[in-house]
Amino acid sequence: MQRIMVSLCSVLLLLTIALVSTAQKRKAPAAGALGPPTTALEVITADSVMSHIKTLSSDEFEGRAPATHGEELSINYIADQFKKIGLEPGNTDGTYFQKVPVAGITTKQDAELKVKVGSKEMKLKYKDDFVARTVRLIERGGFDSDMVFVGYGVVAPEYGWDDYKGVDVRGKVLLMLVNDPPVRDPKHPSQLDNKMFKGKAMTYYGRWTYKYEIAAEKGAAGVLIIHEWDDKTNSGPAAYPWAVARGMMVVENFDLIAKDNNMSRVNVEGWITEPKTREIMQAAGFSFDELKKQAVRRDFKPVALGAHAKLEIEQKIRRINSTNVVGKIEGSDPKLKDQYVIYTAHWDGYGIGLPDAKGDKIYNGALDNASGCAGLIEVARAFKASPKPPRRSILFVSVTAEEKGLIGSKYYAENPIYPLNKTVAEINMDGLNQYGRTKDVTVVGLGNSTLDDVLMQAAAEQERVLRADAEPEKGFYYRSDHFNFAKEGVPALDPGAGIDYIGKPAGWGMKKRDEYTVHDYHKPSDEIKPDWDLSGAVEDLRLFMTVGYRVANSDKYPEWKPGAEFKAKRDEMMRKAGK
Numbered sequence: 001m002q003r004i005m006v007s008l009c010s011v012l013l014l015l016t017i018a019l020v021s022t023a024q025k026r027k028a029p030a031a032g033a034l035g036p037p038t039t040a041l042e043v044i045t046a047d048s049v050m051s052h053i054k055t056l057s058s059d060e061f062e063g064r065a066p067a068t069h070g071e072e073l074s075i076n077y078i079a080d081q082f083k084k085i086g087l088e089p090g091n092t093d094g095t096y097f098q099k100v101p102v103a104g105i106t107t108k109q110d111a112e113l114k115v116k117v118g119s120k121e122m123k124l125k126y127k128d129d130f131v132a133r134t135v136r137l138i139e140r141g142g143f144d145s146d147m148v149f150v151g152y153g154v155v156a157p158e159y160g161w162d163d164y165k166g167v168d169v170r171g172k173v174l175l176m177l178v179n180d181p182p183v184r185d186p187k188h189p190s191q192l193d194n195k196m197f198k199g200k201a202m203t204y205y206g207r208w209t210y211k212y213e214i215a216a217e218k219g220a221a222g223v224l225i226i227h228e229w230d231d232k233t234n235s236g237p238a239a240y241p242w243a244v245a246r247g248m249m250v251v252e253n254f255d256l257i258a259k260d261n262n263m264s265r266v267n268v269e270g271w272i273t274e275p276k277t278r279e280i281m282q283a284a285g286f287s288f289d290e291l292k293k294q295a296v297r298r299d300f301k302p303v304a305l306g307a308h309a310k311l312e313i314e315q316k317i318r319r320i321n322s323t324n325v326v327g328k329i330e331g332s333d334p335k336l337k338d339q340y341v342i343y344t345a346h347w348d349g350y351g352i353g354l355p356d357a358k359g360d361k362i363y364n365g366a367l368d369n370a371s372g373c374a375g376l377i378e379v380a381r382a383f384k385a386s387p388k389p390p391r392r393s394i395l396f397v398s399v400t401a402e403e404k405g406l407i408g409s410k411y412y413a414e415n416p417i418y419p420l421n422k423t424v425a426e427i428n429m430d431g432l433n434q435y436g437r438t439k440d441v442t443v444v445g446l447g448n449s450t451l452d453d454v455l456m457q458a459a460a461e462q463e464r465v466l467r468a469d470a471e472p473e474k475g476f477y478y479r480s481d482h483f484n485f486a487k488e489g490v491p492a493l494d495p496g497a498g499i500d501y502i503g504k505p506a507g508w509g510m511k512k513r514d515e516y517t518v519h520d521y522h523k524p525s526d527e528i529k530p531d532w533d534l535s536g537a538v539e540d541l542r543l544f545m546t547v548g549y550r551v552a553n554s555d556k557y558p559e560w561k562p563g564a565e566f567k568a569k570r571d572e573m574m575r576k577a578g579k
């Protein structure tokens, strides 16, 4: 769960954006948009939520690491609850389970990257100058290829942007800049152009995962993302120091096992330091700064560097099996029941790890994310307590391995049990509010889709407002389970706890979150605390249920708003489906 970090930063920056005016706040429900009956909403109580958190975060569940005894207990508990509530098995094989094959990949740290420019040969050192791995399930990988600088490596139809311009980069090693192209406002060159790549906010084109994916699509032999970071100012396009980029590659990494053993993924994924990039470019007769200037222009074309790179990497592969838990409520309208609204909450945690000062080594993950799972079960129970199911079907998916890289949700989104073109929306729960009622609800990626409008209306009926993520440049929308649905085109919502607590002074909510982040986040002490007050969580869950209920009863499909980077994918999917 990374939402806590976002909120912490919102705290620090004191950047709050209340998007609903007081006038709108008291608006009556829109006609035809009736929420679930009160009797159903009232099924969700603080006690019922707490009872699930207690069980899932108990020491007996061993911190819920994938492929452990803790997994067995967790998935069986959730499946038993689904059954008890009366959910149907969500998988078409008649079970509540979807198997998720996972690979653990450990790359050997002694590889050398040899770059030859004319008669000059440079030897780059693993960890100091570059890091690289392959997510293909092979024990040896690498390349022996020419290097091409492709600018930001972006193909973004909604901005009329294509860094490749039809140049064939198959079999090449691509050098790519990190982040979105920082296009300047033509009228105010000191500022970013808000019409391009959402201005200061990060779009998916800026994430390193995108860079690797587009390289695979283009058939490249490898990608080295240029790590631009200024240690003096502690800032830069990479968003974190070299040690962090390096750190991601020097541990066991986890990934899905696709049917093709990940052979369609790019052969080598890596990072290279900026000083080494400058050296290579200079030796090849180019200036890094000059090429960077060209790369922020729409008319940029790939530049063959006249440099040749050779790399061999070795790695160990471990195959493990994990599980998503899936329960279903069939819709009541024969014409719409083959369409789905999906709720997700990851069940996995950090398991048993290094002991803390008190000698506790069980990472109970009470807030992250026993609480989200409790929410998932309780929202399901409230749906079942409605006199009649909504017109569309509802799927409740508790996904695995979020903490290992959003793996369970990725598996579902890439291997959906029900077609994605009939999956109308996804709502994610990762960490519930544990400090009481709030006047606001935080939405990471606010403004992306029409789901926000449904949420805003329902929140207004609770006399609450929506609050945007204060640091959109950090790309938090791309860092939790809802994102894997978004990426495949499904409108996805990531709502979370507010920070403006009723009856508490300004800044109190921020302080509490700050405390959680420093003391308990991803630590053995993420446990139920005596001061927990789940009244706010209950209100949030009733709100999330209302949103799903209305979407499931509406005649319309929710949609991405213009400018959202997943819109083209959805439009294409719906066009193919003939809608």
Ligand SMILES: [Zn+2]
Binding pocket: 001, 002, 346, 368, 369, 402, 430, 431
């Ligand atoms: Zn989480």
